[in-house]
Amino acid sequence: MRKCFASFLLLAVSLCVALPARADAYHAKPKLVVVLVIDQFRGDYLDRYRDDFKTKNGFNLFLKQGAYFTDCYYDYANTITAPGHATIGTGAYTNGHGIVQNEWWDLKRSTTHPVSSVEDERYAVVGDPASKETGASPRNEQASTLGDEVVLATQGRGKLFGVSLKDRAAILTSGHASKGAFWVDHASGKFVTSTYWSKQLPAWAQAFNDSGRRDQAVREAGAKPGHFYEEVGAHPASVSYLLDFAKSLIAGEQLGRHDVTDVLTISISSTDILGHRVGPDAPEQRAMIDAIDVDLDGFFTWLDKNVDGGMGNVWVALTGDHGVAPVSAVAEKLGIPAAMFDAKKLAAEVNDRLNQRFSPGKGSKYLLGLTMPYVQLDPRTFEQAKVTEAEAEQAVAEILPAALEATLPPEEKGISQVRLPSRPLIRRVYTRVQMEAGQIPATEEGRLILHSYSTNLGWFVMASPGMYEMSQRTGTSHYSPYSYDRHVPLAFYGSAFVPGTYHDRVAPVDIAATFASLLRINQPSASVGQVLTMAMRPEMSESVARKAVD
Structure with a gap:
């Protein structure tokens, strides 16, 4: 009888540990949601290079401690960076959010050049007085994002930010209501924003630009001054540079230390900048992915010490904005x-x-x-x-x-003795x-x-x-309706998810729907994603948990 009671007690306690208390954005459960995008990160990479990953909190945070979906495919055909990031943020496709390419001709705005997906001549770049780039905003994004909905639900108390080397990646994933989106000036490598958000950089961002960290990245990459995006961006040094900026943002804005949930979107562009040149099978791309693993381990280890409750109070989604074709040759x-x-x-x-x-x-x-x-x-x-x-x-x-x-x-005539x-x-x-x-x-x-x-x-x-x-x-590219361009990884880490490998057919639009459901907020305005209940832990209320222990 005592053994049965002891077994029952042990089961009750284990259930309390296994079943998380009710989550919602209104009570900072979790403290921080991170949407992590790796540009041109095809869906087979995590398994293809899995033996390379030796860190605990790099990609193994998702492969061994998270819910990892092997079969995630975009359900549209314009597999390009800007629409991909908009799709992740809004949980909708181009017919819902309107972002169709990285740039296009809009004759109402310009008859001399195509406008970019985030270009906005009504605003100016902030953070680099020498920048020759046009201001930017999410004006073309015709749907709200997950982060927008968190801001709305918490009446502006939840903070939302986006960071990337690329303006479109920083802006379109985070959305309209962010406190700031930050990207690098292509020439100088300084982190900049637009007057859409503020007249000047926050003090912490200006301090980062003044810190010498950019010069360090240039040296590590062996790059020439004035070519930061093209040269440093294609080197692993750009990954740690971006994540160090993200750390400064988290510390400066006290993300993960508020009484409601905060949201941060991070997009690593380096795999795309390099990948277009060398392709997915090149040893240089493999080295880049291995470097990202190490840098992510450092970032999440740091995050564990700088968010209230550590990584136990953080949820993370990992995905890519599109895949890529092999080099034709x-x-x-x-x-x-x-x-x-x-x-x-x-x-x-x-x-x-x-x-x-x-x-x-x-x-x-x-x-x-x-x-x-x-x-x-x-x-x-x-x-x-x-x-x-x-x-x-x-x-x-x-x-x-x-x-x-x-x-x-002209096509060759006659019978060929070799493959044409x-x-x-x-x-x-x-x-x-x-x-x-x-x-x-x-x-x-x-x-x-x-x-x-x-x-x-x-x-x-x-x-x-x-x-x-x-x-x-x-080189190579991506833009087709074929599976190699649509296949990306999808993984979740956090207390709300059951770790394991899942072979269900899913899509990046499911990120916004799943997080919105768990946070008890509205899904983004044009969301079409599914809530991935197969990877979600069943919940136990705090009162039930206390009774089970008592």
């Missing part, structure tokens, strides 16, 4: 039909054919830009030729496949008019295309290339 050597084409030549060929069709002999400019997967049309030129939007987009859709073929070397090089192709083209009306084939790709729709581009078509195709001559 590497893939082709392994037998994959990979190919490259010249986007500039393709744009010129399409424009020539449009002139032949609508304005023979005039040499009119019908395209604003061709940045895969989108081709933006200039409505002014088509309207002068008395061509409607539907007619213009349909004409480009018809022309694109043959125009691409015309830019390629792959030839790029355009598989399908979708017009904006079709997307707006929902007149897209009811296929898997069709759903991805509809999720990639935005009103921001004006007249456009969206092209679906062949698999493993690149619209550039060197």
Whole structure:
């Protein structure tokens, strides 16, 4: 009888430990939520390089102590940095948040250059008087973020910040109501913000810029002054530089020490800056990932000592903003039909054919830009030729496949004794008019295309290339509807989650939905994510927990 009672008591106590008390943002349970994004971090990396990770609180914080999802895929086709970060923050796709590319032509704002996803000429850059960059804001993000909803729920008491080397990554993940978004000036490497948030840097941020930490990063990377983003950004030194700034922010703003939940978004850009040059299979990229593991271990170990209650009062989500294709030459050597084409030549060929069709002999400019997967049309030129939007987009859709073929070397004739090089192709083209009306084939790709729709581009078509195709001559990229560009890791750490490996098919939009549910706040305004209950601990109220122990 005594053994049974003892066993029952032991079970009750273990349940109290296993089942967390009720969480919510209103009582700082947890104290801090961190959304950690690693740019161009494909979903297979954590397992591919798992044997390299020797630290306790680096990637093993998620692999061994967290809830790790192996099969997380974006459910849209424009797999690019700006839409990826907006998707993570808002829990919506492009058709919900409006961010379609890193930059695009907006003729209402500029007829001389494309505007970036966060560019805002109404504001000025703060933090580097010598900066030549334009001010920024989340003006184009047409949905609220998880952090925005925490601020709303706590009536402004919860603090929200975003940091990254990239402005779009810092801004779009954190949102509209942040106390500050910080990124680096491309030339100097100083952390800057915009007058959208404040007239001057906070004292702690200015102190960081004045500390000599930037000079240390430049030396570690062996970089030339004035080329911080391109040279230091592609070196592991940029990762520790970013995380040291995040530490200064946490200490300066006392994040994790308030009576409501605070939110911090961090995006590590270094894997993307380097990855475009060397590809996912290069030893340099592996070394970068290994360095991130060590730096994350230092960061989370520091966080444990600088948040009330330590890491037991912190929740973290880890994901990527998109995947990446292998370098075409590497893939082709392994037998994959990979190919490259010249986007500039393709744009010129399409424009020539449009002139032949609508304005023979005039040499009119019908395209604003061709940045895969989108081709933006200039409505002014088509309207002068008395061509409607539907007619213009349909004409480009018809022309694109043959125009691409015309830019390629002639195909070899006869029977070959060796494997021939792959030839790029355009598989399908979708017009904006079709997307707006929902007149897209009811296929898997069709759903991805509809999720990639935005009103921001004006007249456009969206092209679906062949698999493993690149619209550039060197390195690699990402922009396709294929799984290698959509696959990213997803993992959670914190008292609310059951550690383990999960093979459920999930998506990055689920981060905002899951955190919002646990924090007892509204999901972001356009959220479409699912609450990942399979990885959530069942809750026990504090009163029940006390009774079980008593």
